[in-house]
Amino acid sequence: SGKAARDMFHATIHKEQEHAKRLTTLNYAPGPLDTEMQAELRTSETIDRSTREYFIESKNNGSLVKTEDSARVCVALVLSDGVFESGAHVDFFDVKEGNGEGGTLTIEPGA
Secondary structure: OHHHHHHHHHHHHHHHOOOOOOOOOOEEEOOOEOOHHHHHHHHOOOOOHHHHHHHHHHHHOOOOEOHHHHHHHHHHHHHOOOOOOOOOEEEHHHEEEOOOOOOOEEEOOOO
């Protein structure tokens, strides 16, 4: 699967470059993004009904992530120091943003 290949790719880069302390890899999953493509799928008559209903329900129940929210978390992770292990898979929903000064991040897998 694509996800497994991406996980292995990032883990391999990390392993091959362990000696280069300045290189860090992040395998970031942005979450289900609320994009124009999502909007198109919700109104499409060319996809099957159950798929279209899935996208409509995702929008209606608020499970889609705003692109700017996911981008903010990704940038914060990239600029953080030691919040994630190089080569690790980090999902948008696993990242908790602190309210304190400095924008502290923590990762809670499966949160």
